[in-house]
Amino acid sequence: MTTAALIVAAGRGQRAGGGVPKQWRPLAGKRVADWALQQFTSLKVDHIVLVLADDDRQAWAEFEGTDFILAHGGANRADSVQNGLAVLSGYGVTKILIHDVARPCVSHRVINDVLDALEHSPAAAPGLAVTDALWTGEFDNVTGVQNRDGLFAAQTPQGFRYDAIVAAHASHPGGAADDVEVARAAGMTVTIVPGDTDNIKITRPEDFARAERLLRTDMDIRLGNGFDVHRFGPGDHVVLCGVAVPFERGLQGHSDADVGMHAVTDAIYGALACGDIGQHFPPSDAQWKGAASEIFLQHAVELAKSMGYRISNVDCTLICEFPKVGPHAVTMRTEMARIMGLSVDQVSVKATTSEKLGFTGRGEGIAAQATACLVSA
Numbered sequence: 001m002t003t004a005a006l007i008v009a010a011g012r013g014q015r016a017g018g019g020v021p022k023q024w025r026p027l028a029g030k031r032v033a034d035w036a037l038q039q040f041t042s043l044k045v046d047h048i049v050l051v052l053a054d055d056d057r058q059a060w061a062e063f064e065g066t067d068f069i070l071a072h073g074g075a076n077r078a079d080s081v082q083n084g085l086a087v088l089s090g091y092g093v094t095k096i097l098i099h100d101v102a103r104p105c106v107s108h109r110v111i112n113d114v115l116d117a118l119e120h121s122p123a124a125a126p127g128l129a130v131t132d133a134l135w136t137g138e139f140d141n142v143t144g145v146q147n148r149d150g151l152f153a154a155q156t157p158q159g160f161r162y163d164a165i166v167a168a169h170a171s172h173p174g175g176a177a178d179d180v181e182v183a184r185a186a187g188m189t190v191t192i193v194p195g196d197t198d199n200i201k202i203t204r205p206e207d208f209a210r211a212e213r214l215l216r217t218d219m220d221i222r223l224g225n226g227f228d229v230h231r232f233g234p235g236d237h238v239v240l241c242g243v244a245v246p247f248e249r250g251l252q253g254h255s256d257a258d259v260g261m262h263a264v265t266d267a268i269y270g271a272l273a274c275g276d277i278g279q280h281f282p283p284s285d286a287q288w289k290g291a292a293s294e295i296f297l298q299h300a301v302e303l304a305k306s307m308g309y310r311i312s313n314v315d316c317t318l319i320c321e322f323p324k325v326g327p328h329a330v331t332m333r334t335e336m337a338r339i340m341g342l343s344v345d346q347v348s349v350k351a352t353t354s355e356k357l358g359f360t361g362r363g364e365g366i367a368a369q370a371t372a373c374l375v376s377a
Contacts, residue, residue: 001094001095002047002091002092002093002094002095002175002262003044003046003047003093003094003095003096003097003115004045004046004048004049004088004091004093004096004097005045005047005048005049005081005097005098005099005157005181005363006048006049006051006081006084006085006088006096006097006098006099006324007033007036007037007040007042007049007050007051007090007099007101008034008050008051008077008080008081008084008098008099008101008138009023009046009051009052009059009073009101010051010052010053010056010072010073010074010080011023011053011073011077011102013051013274016117018314021053021056022102022202023036023101023102023116024056024058024059024288024330026262027208027211027215028102028211028212028215028216029211029293030352032101032202033101033104033212034103035104035215035227036099036101036102036103036106037050037068037101039108039111040097040111040363041097041105041309042108042113042310042312042341042342043108043112043310043341044069045097045340046091046093047069047088047093047099048067048068048069048139048263049068049069049070049071049084049087050061050063050068050069050071050087051070051072051080051081051083051084051130052070052071052073053073053074053260054072054073054347055247055261067343069085069087069088069328070330071084071085071086071087071374074108075145075178075322076174078093078169078170078172078174078182078300080178081098081169081179082116082169082170084098085165085169085373086168086217086324087289088162093162094161094162095115095118095159095160095161096159096160096161096162096165097111097114097115097157097158097159098156098157098158098159098160098165098179099156099157099158100156100201100302102151102201102202102203103151103155103156103199103201103202103209103210104201104202104215105199105200105215106156106157106196106198106199107196107198107199107212108305108308108310109194109196109308110126110155110157110162110194110196110199111157111194113126113193113194114157114158114159114193115159116193117159117191117193118159118160118161120161120191121189121190121191122160122161122164122183122189122352123135123160123161123164123165123180123183123186123188123189123190123191123333124127124158124159124190124191124192124193125155125156125158125180125190125191126155126156126158126192126194126195126196126199127153127154127155127190127192127193128152128153128154128155128194128196128197129196130151130153130301131148131150131153132148133145134146134147134148134151134279137315138373142286148312150347151342152192152195153354154155154177154178155195155199157194157200158178158179158180159303160188161184162186164181164186165179165182165188167184167186167190167211168185168186169182171185171186172185172186174375178188178200192218193313196303198214198276200214200331209257210359211263217268217282220309220375220376221373221375221376222270222271222272222309222373222374222375223271223371223372223373223374224266224267224269224270224271224272224371224372224374225266225267225270225369225370225371225372226263226264226265226267226269226270226276226368226369226372227266227267227368227369227370228259228262228263228266229359229363229365229366229367229368230251230252230253230257230258230259230366231252231266231359231365232249232250232251232252232363232364232366233250233251233252233364234249234250235247235250235251236247236248236250236322237250238250238251238257238366239251239256239257239293239316240258240259240325240328240337241258241260241261241264241316241318241332241333241335241349242258242293242294242332242339243328243331243332243334243335245325245328246323246325247323249320250292250367251366254283254288254289254290255281255288255290255292255293255296256290256291256292256293258293259273259292259318259366259367259368260316260318260332260349260368260370261297261336262277262293262296262297262368263316263368263369263370264314264336264370264372265277265293265296265297265299266296266299266370267314267370267371267372267374268297268300268301268304268312268314268374269300269303269313270305271304271309271373271374272300272303272304272307272309272373272374274303277296280296280299280300281295281299282294294339297339298339299302301339301341304374309374309375309376310374310375310376311340311342311346311372311373311374312346312373312374312375313342313346313347313372313373314336314340314342314346314348314371314373315348315350315370315371315372316336316347316348316349316350316369316373317350317351317352317368317369317370318349318350318351318366318367318368319351319352319353319354319360319366319367319368319369320351320360320365320367321353321354321356321360321361321363322354322363323352325349325351326353327353329349329350330344332349333349336349363371
């Protein structure tokens, strides 16, 4: 299945004040939009559509040429969503997540819960059961009460089977409060998944202060480091950071001896305080003989996700006299990013020599060291 996220960022956000659209205002060291986009780019979402207002020239200039698919905003939110859905035609999308950019505190848990619900439902959305007493009012006076039983406060992202929501929007007369209303009007069953009280929507000026507190105080940042070494042996290539590099010798090891990927994997395990590769994949176990190191790295990434962390970035240094790493560095970064579900600019792969000193200087093997930064999701 192919999954896409559609981020609606074409609104003007007048009630939030500040003189510029709220999605471009600073928040906890970034912009509101950057926080929302980060949560989806750090997940394994195949495509991300960003819907921008036509007069947001700076935003268009910034995002054109990036991995984001851009769409033009419409006269209202529904039109913007339809434009975003339309640009995905031909991409083979099966699941779509529609998210308001003004919800910068959305968690990976909420996103994943919606995606999981789409495995058995045509639509799903996060909601918070209303627990406060509800009043009706007029002219600052209470005019009545409202039964709160069965009421939920809607949140995003709201997820749908792509073809179904496209058809639902095409047949809707307009005026819907959100995409769930559009889906229900088309007869779709919408599953409610647990929302998150922190998944607030920035609407008024005071919402910025609350979002700032959530983003600055709830973040658990962890660093881990990894080191690995493998000696040269017979062969015609070495595997470094997932890339087969032609060489007159190979690297010896129980698995494919990818010294760079091993170092990054151990850095992630280290940040989680969860041991190392040897503990999770013992070399005494014959099933790992010759195994692709991608298996180990994917395990570390999934473990981090299950423990509530996302990988912010990794940095790997390969230490060797040869082969030359530079010509292959971009390919290595791309492959590592693919495996970890990151963007290429979150992965660094570089090389250095040991100035002819030690075992690497004597050309006996290759060493690697890596650092990983994990952030609570």
